[in-house]
Amino acid sequence: MNLAQLRAFHAVANHATFSAAAQALGVSQSAITQHVKSLEDAVGTRLFLRTASGVELTADALDLLPKVRQAILMLDDISARMSDGRSLATGHLAIGLCAPYVAMPILERFTAEHPGVQLEVRLANSKSLLELVAQHRIDIAIATLREPRPDFACDFLVKQRVEILVHAGHPWWDRLQVEARDLPGQRLVTREPGSMTRHLFEAALAERKLELPPHLVLGSREAVKEAVAAGVGIGIVLDQERGFDPRLRAIAVSDFDVVAGEYLVTRRETRSLGSVAAFSAIASAVGKEKVPDRPA
Known part of the structure; x- marks a missing residue:
């Protein structure tokens, strides 16, 4: 062997x-x-x-x-x-992402410091990513969580807040915020049930005894954005992931305090080993540079 x-x-x-x-x-x-x-x-x-x-x-x-x-x-x-020190000359690291905008600065620095380590990157929702970590299919997940999971090693990276996405022709385009009671009656474009963004939004609606059933369910954040830009309906997005599309505008829900954290999730037994430890250290350094607040 x-x-x-x-x-x-x-x-x-x-x-x-x-x-x-x-x-x-x-x-x-x-x-x-x-x-x-x-x-x-x-x-x-x-x-x-x-x-x-x-x-x-x-x-x-x-x-x-x-x-x-x-x-x-x-x-x-x-x-x-x-x-030489703790440099990694070679290796393989499997990473799962639900928030590419949060992860890309970490990936850029890791590849610059450890060019010999081959990266395999998968995109999925947070629920699927945790399952992949548990099944040993990926080494690291960058996932959106309300709070750390006790069955994994979870390192906080940055706070995320749910916002509403509207297109240029929508009546809310010039508004900075709306109230939760304004939402019923809108056509909602959202992600699949495993999406943490959708889970957070639906939980906030349920707390206020409001209903906004999905008009269209799509399998990726990018698809949701395209549907909103096309005028299909309003969307929901986390503020670190809204991007810079001029066709879209993100507005707050004034009486929603829907926040979560972006976490680096690993198995406890591998957290301090090799490329996992190196990636975790870089992620922590990048997160501190952003000076994030912890989620409430």
Whole structure:
């Protein structure tokens, strides 16, 4: 058993196909196949079942996956400690994002300081990202939470506040704010149920015994913005993610105090290891530069 075999197993487990794993690691598919076969021979059990769409992990593979990822991170960490300071010459880091606008300055600095570490980035809503972290499918999530989750290591980055998005032809375009009672009757364009933005907004409505059922449900923040810009309805967005689209304007709901935090979420056992620790340190530094307030 060696590191190449462990990396190949981890890549196939995360990408669900041998070809995608090979592409992610920058090696041939035959090399991935050989490494996985050698690892299966070493542990004495089959790790993957081939399907029409790719592969499925066996029960033994599911049990092995978190141990393998922790071992890889520990070896990367040892290598960094024994080399020049704590620099990471190589490695692989899987990151999940629900808020690209918050994450991009962190990614930019990390790639500048650790160019040898290959990044794999996924976009999903906060609920899905936490599931991926728990399943060891990603190492780090930058997710929107009302409060830290006790089952993960959660580092606060920045406060987020829910705002209303309107288009240029909307009667509210010139207003700085509206009241919650103004919202019923509007056509709402929103994200899927797993979206924390939607959850926060609907919880605030429920507290005031107001109803605003979705007129259109879309699977991404960008799709919501495009629908609002096209005049389909009003949207909801977190203030750190509103962007700079001149077709859109964000306005506050004066009697909503709907806030949450953007958190860097990891598993506790890997928080201080290798590329996870390096990314967490940079995220903390970038967050402090923004001088954020903690969510209420």
